[in-house]
Amino acid sequence: MDEPARLTIGDLARATGTKVVTIRYYEKAGLLPRPPRSARNYRIYAPEHLHRLRFVRRCRALGFTLDQVRELLSLSSRTDRECAEVDGLAKAHQAAVEAKIADLERLAAELRRISNLCQGGRMADCRIIEALSS
Amino acid sequence: MDEPARLTIGDLARATGTKVVTIRYYEKAGLLPRPPRSARNYRIYAPEHLHRLRFVRRCRALGFTLDQVRELLSLSSRTDRECAEVDGLAKAHQAAVEAKIADLERLAAELRRISNLCQGGRMADCRIIEALSS
DNA sequence: CTTGGACCCTATAGCAACTATAGGGTCAAC
DNA sequence: GTTGACCCTATAGTTGCTATAGGGTCCAAG
Structure with missing residues (x-):
């Protein structure tokens, strides 16, 4: 049988565009399992680890907090449960993002007005400063 | 002549909707000057302080960082200078906010798709988890 | 006169989600 | 045999606050 691929932390970092320190941070934060170690105490990863890290990074890129990612990970491992919970998380997060957008839209409009x-x-008559003071 | 109004830190807090600790934090961060103290070491504020705090809060509400607020404050005090710099800051910030909105729009679209x-x-066939893993 | 509550003070620690730094060990190539 | 790219741990720093501990002050009601 084939040897399973053995990946270093640097390999994972390169493969996912994550900094090495960040991967170690995820491990401490409980998002990645502690991998086995080599004789010299180097972390040795398998493809599953890579897969899991990709999942985490994708969630993060979508704006989920680490807490939410932990939640998603734990839900995804209980394969016998309803996936409504995952859907709930996704929809709630979607709503939060849309609210944030609305917020920023208001803000941008105000900034356009001020600009x-x-x-x-001269500064003495600056309307922007005046507007910021109101 | 009238006595100038003497305000406590609590007065400023109420007048601007800022927490007392936050006002002290702004002072430490150099956004507000150290006010004179009473015999019992209480901070004593004048209306100018209130004005300046309002300025800071308004900038923060518009999403400027504390660094940018510091910059705006320092620019606004040099009354003989061109106000182009202030305008530049405002426009740059406006652009940053608009970029952030575009970012979040993409994100929201992705979340809608996933939802x-x-x-x-059952979780085992969850398309959302699958999409997050890709 | 004292007691209760609302205020004020300082200093330190905590939050998210990393990033940076110090101080060290390992390993392969030239 | 030494350079440079890796790996390790542990701690401190970042932003913009908020929370907590541990204390002092002040005023009015009982």
Whole structure:
């Protein structure tokens, strides 16, 4: 039989665009299992670890918090349960993101308004500063 | 002549919707000047302090970082200078906010797509988890 | 006069999610 | 045999606060 691929932490880092320290941080935070160690105490990873790290990174890229990722990971491992919980998490997060967008839209509009006040004079008459003071 | 109004830190907090600890934090961070103290070592504020705190809070509400607020404050005090710098800061921040919105829009679209995959089965066949793993 | 509650003070630790740094060991190539 | 790219642990720093501990002050009601 084939030897299973043995990956170093640097391999995982390169394969996922994650910093080495961040991977170790995920391990401490309980998002990645502690891998076996070589005789010299180096971490030895298998393809499952890579897969799991990819999952974590993808969730993070989608804006889930580490807590939510932990939740998703634990749900995904209970293969006999309803997937409604996962769907709930995803939908709740989607709603949160949409709320955040609405927030930033208001903010951008205000910034546009303020930026347009500048007429290129001296600070003493700066309309922007004035607007920020109101 | 009238006595100038003497405000406690609690007064400032109430007047601006800021927590007392946050005001002290701003002082340490150099955003507010150290006010004079009473005989019992209580901070004594004047209306200018209130004005300045409002400025800081408004900038923060608009999403400027404390560093940017410091910058805006220092620019606003040099009343003889061109206000182009302030305008530059405002426009740069506006651009950053708009970029963030675009980012979140992409994210929300992805989350909508993923959420729609759920068909209410068991975790083992969960399309969401699958999508997160890709 | 004392007691209760609302205020004020400082200093330190905690939060998220990393990143940076110090101080060390390992290993392969030249 | 030494350079440079790796690996390890542990701790401190980042941002913008918030929370907590442990104390002092002040005023009004009982």
